[in-house]
Amino acid sequence: MTIGIFGFGCVGQGLWQVLHETKGVRADIKKICIKNPDKPRPIDAAYFTTDPAQILDDPDIDIVVELTDDPEAAFSIASRAMRQGKAVVSANKKMIAYRLPELYQIQQETGQPFLYEASCAASIPIIRNLEEYYDNDLLTSVEGILNGTTNYILTKIFSENLGYAEALKQAQTLGFAESNPKMDVEGFDAKFQLCILILHAFGVFVEPDEVLNWGIHRLSDFDIRQARSRGCEIKLVARCFRQGDRVSGWCLPKFVPVGARFSTINNEYNAVSLESAFTETQTFVGKGAGAAPTGCAVLSDISALRYHYKYEYRKFAQNTAKFDSDTTEINLYVRYQQEGDVDRADFTEISEHYASNAGNFLIGKISLGKLKNAAWLNNEQVNFLAI
Amino acid sequence: MTIGIFGFGCVGQGLWQVLHETKGVRADIKKICIKNPDKPRPIDAAYFTTDPAQILDDPDIDIVVELTDDPEAAFSIASRAMRQGKAVVSANKKMIAYRLPELYQIQQETGQPFLYEASCAASIPIIRNLEEYYDNDLLTSVEGILNGTTNYILTKIFSENLGYAEALKQAQTLGFAESNPKMDVEGFDAKFQLCILILHAFGVFVEPDEVLNWGIHRLSDFDIRQARSRGCEIKLVARCFRQGDRVSGWCLPKFVPVGARFSTINNEYNAVSLESAFTETQTFVGKGAGAAPTGCAVLSDISALRYHYKYEYRKFAQNTAKFDSDTTEINLYVRYQQEGDVDRADFTEISEHYASNAGNFLIGKISLGKLKNAAWLNNEQVNFLAI
Numbered sequence: 188m189t190i191g192i193f194g195f196g197c198v199g200q201g202l203w204q205v206l207h208e209t210k211g212v213r214a215d216i217k218k219i220c221i222k223n224p225d226k227p228r229p230i231d232a233a234y235f236t237t238d239p240a241q242i243l244d245d246p247d248i249d250i251v252v253e254l255t256d257d258p259e260a261a262f263s264i265a266s267r268a269m270r271q272g273k274a275v276v277s278a279n280k281k282m283i284a285y286r287l288p289e290l291y292q293i294q295q296e297t298g299q300p301f302l303y304e305a306s307c308a309a310s311i312p313i314i315r316n317l318e319e320y321y322d323n324d325l326l327t328s329v330e331g332i333l334n335g336t337t338n339y340i341l342t343k344i345f346s347e348n349l350g351y352a353e354a355l356k357q358a359q360t361l362g363f364a365e366s367n368p369k370m371d372v373e374g375f376d377a378k379f380q381l382c383i384l385i386l387h388a389f390g391v392f393v394e395p396d397e398v399l400n401w402g403i404h405r406l407s408d409f410d411i412r413q414a415r416s417r418g419c420e421i422k423l424v425a426r427c428f429r430q431g432d433r434v435s436g437w438c439l440p441k442f443v444p445v446g447a448r449f450s451t452i453n454n455e456y457n458a459v460s461l462e463s464a465f466t467e468t469q470t471f472v473g474k475g476a477g478a479a480p481t482g483c484a485v486l487s488d489i490s491a492l493r494y495h496y497k498y499e500y501r502k503f504a505q506n507t508a509k510f511d512s513d514t515t516e517i518n519l520y521v522r523y524q525q526e527g528d529v530d531r532a533d534f535t536e537i538s539e540h541y542a543s544n545a546g547n548f549l550i551g552k553i554s555l556g557k558l559k560n561a562a563w564l565n566n567e568q569v570n571f572l573a574i
Numbered sequence: 575m576t577i578g579i580f581g582f583g584c585v586g587q588g589l590w591q592v593l594h595e596t597k598g599v600r601a602d603i604k605k606i607c608i609k610n611p612d613k614p615r616p617i618d619a620a621y622f623t624t625d626p627a628q629i630l631d632d633p634d635i636d637i638v639v640e641l642t643d644d645p646e647a648a649f650s651i652a653s654r655a656m657r658q659g660k661a662v663v664s665a666n667k668k669m670i671a672y673r674l675p676e677l678y679q680i681q682q683e684t685g686q687p688f689l690y691e692a693s694c695a696a697s698i699p700i701i702r703n704l705e706e707y708y709d710n711d712l713l714t715s716v717e718g719i720l721n722g723t724t725n726y727i728l729t730k731i732f733s734e735n736l737g738y739a740e741a742l743k744q745a746q747t748l749g750f751a752e753s754n755p756k757m758d759v760e761g762f763d764a765k766f767q768l769c770i771l772i773l774h775a776f777g778v779f780v781e782p783d784e785v786l787n788w789g790i791h792r793l794s795d796f797d798i799r800q801a802r803s804r805g806c807e808i809k810l811v812a813r814c815f816r817q818g819d820r821v822s823g824w825c826l827p828k829f830v831p832v833g834a835r836f837s838t839i840n841n842e843y844n845a846v847s848l849e850s851a852f853t854e855t856q857t858f859v860g861k862g863a864g865a866a867p868t869g870c871a872v873l874s875d876i877s878a879l880r881y882h883y884k885y886e887y888r889k890f891a892q893n894t895a896k897f898d899s900d901t902t903e904i905n906l907y908v909r910y911q912q913e914g915d916v917d918r919a920d921f922t923e924i925s926e927h928y929a930s931n932a933g934n935f936l937i938g939k940i941s942l943g944k945l946k947n948a949a950w951l952n953n954e955q956v957n958f959l960a961i
Contacts, residue, residue: 205852209712211892310853312707319706320699320874325596448859451838465592465866466697471858472835480853487707505598573758 188214189240191242193230193264194254195235198278198305199261201482202252203230214250218242222255222368225549243267250274250492252485258282265290267328271298276488278305278481281370284379284395285388291500299496305484307380308333308457311473312487315462318498319496325464326430329388332440334381335455335476336371337403337423339363342453344411345420347483351406368502373402374423378438380437381425385458389434391501393510399559400438405570409546410522412573414442421572428462432508435553441573442520513556517573522548524568533557543572550574575601575880579630580651581641582606582615582622585665586694588869589639590617599877601637605629609642618952628642630654637661639872656686656808663875665692665868668757671766671782674773678887687884692871694767695720695844697945699874703849704774705885712851716775720767720825722842722863723758724790725809726750729840731798732807738793749843750863761787761810761904765825768812769957771846775814776821777889780897785948786946788824792957796933797909801829801959804890806960815849819895822902824942828960829907900943904960909935911955937961 197398199219201473204267206214222241242248243264251268251385254276255261261282265275270293283290283306294301304314308331315534317329332338336358345355355372358364370376378400403423414421433511443449448470452458456476460468462490472479516535523529529549531537537551563569579586584604593601606621607629615622629635630651638655640662642648648669652662657680664670670677670693681688691701695718696869704716715852723745730741742759743752765787772780773951798910806829814823830836835857839845844862847855861867903922910916916936918924924938950956 201852205712206611208851211709211712271914275814310856315707316699319878320702321597322877325592325598325870398843448838451835463869463870464595465588466791467861467867469697469858469860472855474856480854483712483850483852487709490709491706494886 188216188250188489189245189248190216190250190252190489191241191245191248192216192219192252192254193242194256195221196254196256196301197296197478198485199228199254201478202254205479205486209486212486212493212560214489217248218245218554219458228363239264240249243271246325250276250489250515252403252489253277253279254485256513258285258400262286265301266301268292269297269301272299274492275298276295276485277300277301277303278485280306280376280383282377284382284486286550287383288392291503294473296498299493300495300530302491302496302498303383305481307383308459308473309335309475310480310484311459311471311475311479311488312458312484313384313459313471314387314498316471317384321388321461321463322501325497326429326461327386327464328462329384330426331384331459332422332423332449332452332457333377333425333475334423335376335457335474336364338452338457338475339455340372341403341421350449351403359448359472374400374438377423377425378473383436385427385434385436386500386503387498388499388502389429389508390504390506391434391508391510393436397512398436398438399555400513401440401571403440406440407522407546407570410570410572411518413548417442422449422452424449424573429508434508434510435512435555437511437512437517439573513554513559515555516552517555518550519553519558519571520538520550520574521569521571522546528566528569530561543551575637576635577603577637577639577876578632578635579603579606579628579639579641581627583643584865585643587616588852588865589641592869592873596873598879601876604635605632611762617742624851626651630658630953637733637876639876640664640841641872642666645672649673652688652701653680656684656688657678659684659686660830661687661879662689663872663873664688664690665674665789667693667763667766667770671769674770674781676899678890678957683885687879687882689716689875689878689885690770690882691875692868694770695846695860696722696864697863697867697871698844698846698858698862698870700709700771700846700858701774701885703719703833703858704771708775708848709848709888713775713816713850714846715849716771716846717813718809718846719836719839719844719873720764720812720846720862721810722759722844722861723755724764725839725844725862726842728790728808733840737795751927752911759791760789764810764812768823772814772821773887773890774885775889776816777887777891778821778895778897781918784897785823785825785899786942788827788958790827792954793827794909794933794957797957797959798828800907800909800935800951801837803831804829806831809836809839811836811960816895817935818926821897822894822895822899822942824899824904827958834958885956900941900946902942903939904942905937906940906945906958907937907961908956908958909933910953915953915956916950917948920948
C-alpha cells in the first residue's frame with residue numbers, strides 16, 4: 188500500500204509516528220501535500236509537495252489520507268481521489284457531516300472505499316461497530332461525550348473548582364483547546380460527529396444545520412453551583428434516538444448525576460453508549476483527542492483497506508426512518524437575569540422556578556423546534572442545559 | 575438463511591425471542607435439537623427433535639447454532655456441521671477454549687465460518703473488535719471483568735455489606751448463579767473466555783490448563799475488610815498481556831481502587847479494557863449475562879453470516895509470540911490462619927506482613943509458576959488476591 192497524505196498537522200504527524208512504530212501494517216508514505224512550504228517540518232523535505240496532482244495523479248499511490256483543516260479543499264481532494272480510483276481515509280468531521288450524501292454517491296459510483304473512523308470519537312471504533320455489529324433494527328439510541336476539549340474543561344471545572352474562563356485558558360495553554368475554540372465549546376464539533384453517527388446508527392442522512400447544538404460557552408458559576416446542588420456534574424452530550432420511524436438528535440450540555448456512567452468519563456476521554464432492545468446499555472470508552480489516538484484510528488482504516496473493507500451503509504438501504512427533531516421535547520434548565528428574558532410561552536410545562544439576587548432559573552419542558560428558533564437565546568445573559 | 579439450533583436453554587430461548595422481534599435479520603429457525611423430549615417447551619412442539627441428523631443432514635439448513643451445555647457433544651456438532659458445509663455459531667466457551675486448535679483447523683479445511691462472539695463477555699463485541707480493529711501489533715494488554723455471576727456477587731458484597739455465602743445464596747435465588755457455581759466462582763468460566771481472547775488479541779493458542787485461575791470461593795469477611803481498608807473493592811479480573819514475544823495471562827480476584835474504571839462495573843455487567851501503544855486504554859462495557867444479551871450476540875454472528883463473515887485469525891498467521899506465564903511475577907495478598915500455612919520461600923519478596931487474632935496476611939511478589947504449583951493452596955484456610 189502506498190499512501191499520499193494531505194495535511195501534516197497534529198493528526199498527520201500522529202499517523203506518521205504510529206505508522207513507523209508498527210510492523211503490522213506495511214504501508215509507505217510517498218508524498219505529503221501541504222499548504223505552506225516554508226513551515227519547518229520534523230521529517231525529510233523530499234516528502235513534501237504543494238501540488239495536489241503529485242498525489243492525485245500518481246498511479247503508484249492507492250490510498251489518499253485527507254487530514255487538512257479546510258472542509259472545501261478536503262471534499263475536493265476526497266472526491267477527486269475516489270474518481271481517480273484511490274481509496275480515501277479522512278478525519279475531517281465537518282466536511283464529512285456536510286457532504287455525506289455526495290460522498291456516499293461518489294462511493295457508489297466509483298466503488299472506492301471512503302473510511303472515516305477517526306472522525307467520530309477519535310480512537311473509539313464506533314463507526315465500524317455500528318456498521319458491522321449493530322446492524323439490526325434493535326438499536327434505540329446512541330449517546331456520547333464526543334468532544335475531548337470540552338470534556339477536559341468540564342473535568343477541570345468540577346475536579347479543581349475552576350470557573351469556565353479559567354478552565355478554558357488552562358486547556359488552551361496545554362494545547363487541548365484552540366485559540367479560537369468556538370467549534371469545540373459551542374458544540375459544533377460534537378454535532379458534526381453526531382450527524383455521522385446518525386447515518387451509521389439509523390441509516391438517515393441529516394443536514395448538520397437541522398441539528399440543535401449548544402455548548403458550554405455561557406456556563407456561569409451560578410450554573411455550576413446548580414449542578415453541584417443537584418448532585419450532578421455537567422457534560423457536553425450528543426444524543427440521537429429513534430422512536431418508530433422518527434430519528435431525533437441534539438448536542439447539548441447536560442446535568443449528569445455523579446456516579447452515572449458518563450460522570451466517570453474525564454479529561455480528554457470520550458465515551459459512546461448504545462441502547463438496544465436486548466443488550467441494554469453498551470458503552471465504549473477511549474481517548475477522544477490527541478495526535479496518537481487519532482492517528483491510530485486513521486491507521487486502523489488504512490489497515491482495513493488491506494482487505495478491501497468498505498462501509499456498506501446497510502441501514503441506509505433498509506431504512507424507512509427520517510430525521511425530525513422539532514417535536515421532540517426535552518427537559519431544560521434555563522438560567523436568565525431578569526423576568527422577561529425567557530419566553531415562557533415556548534414551554535409546554537414549567538416544573539420549577541427559582542429567583543434570587545445571584546440568578547434565576549426555570550426548569551421546564553420544551554420542544555427542540557421551539558428551542559432552536561427561540562430569539563431569547565440571543566441574550567448573552569441566558570444559558571441552558573438539558574436535565 | 576435457515577437455522578438449526580442445538581439446545582434450547584436460556585441462550586436458545588433468548589435467541590428465539592431476539593430473532594422474532596427484529597426485522598433486520600431474516601432467518602428462519604427450522605429445527606431445534608434437544609436432549610429431553612419430555613420437558614415442557616414454550617414454543618410449538620413441531621420445532622423439536624432429539625435426532626441431530628435432522629439438522630446436520632438437512633441441506634436446507636445453512637447455519638447451525640450450537641447452544642448445548644455439553645462440551646463434548648458441542649464439539650462433535652460443530653465439527654460435523656462444518657464438514658457438512660454449514661456455518662456454525664457457538665456460545666460454548668469451555669468447548670471453544672479447549673478445542674480451538676482443532677476448530678481452527680476444521681475452518682481452514684472446510685472454509686466454513688465458525689463464529690463465537692457470544693462466548694466472550696456476552697453482549698460486548700470484543701472478538702470482532704480484536705479481529706477487525708486491533709489488528710496491528712500495538713496492543714499490549716487485554717483485561718476484563720468477564721463473569722457476570724461473580725461480578726453480581728461481589729457488587730452485593732460491597733454495596734450491601736453482605737458476606738460471600740449470603741451474596742452467593744441471593745445470586746442463586748435470583749437465577750444469577752447456578753446451584754453448582756464452581757465454574758463461575760472459581761474463575762474457570764472467565765479463564766475460558768480469556769483463552770479465546772488471547773488468540774484473537776495476540777494470535778497465540780493456549781491450553782486452558784496452562785492458565786492459572788482462582789476465584790472468590792474462599793473470600794472471607796477478613797479479606798473483604800482488608801479490601802475496604804485499602805480503599806478498594808474486589809473484582810474477578812482476567813488479564814493477558816504481551817512483553818516482547820512472550821504472552822502471559824491469569825484470571826484472579828483483584829483489589830481494585832474505588833473510582834478506578836473497573837470499580838464502576840457493577841452487577842451482571844462485564845467490561846473489557848484494551849491497552850495499546852498509542853490509544854492507551856479503551857474500555858467496552860455491556861451486559862455479561864442473561865438470555866437476551868447473549869442471544870443478541872448470537873444474533874449478531876448470524877447477521878454477519880449474511881455477508882459471509884469469518885474470522886481471519888490474521889494475528890495467528892503473523893505471530894511469533896508464545897504463551898509462557900510461569901516467570902511472570904505478580905503482587906499478591908495472601909491470607910492464612912497460622913504461620914507455616916504459606917511457604918514464604920515461594921516469594922521473591924515480601925513487602926507487608928500482618929498478624930492478628932482475626933487473621934493474618936502477607937503481601938509479596940511471586941511468579942505465576944510458583945503460585946500455580948503451590949501445595950499450600952490446598953489449605954482451605956488460605957486465600958489470595960492480586961493487588
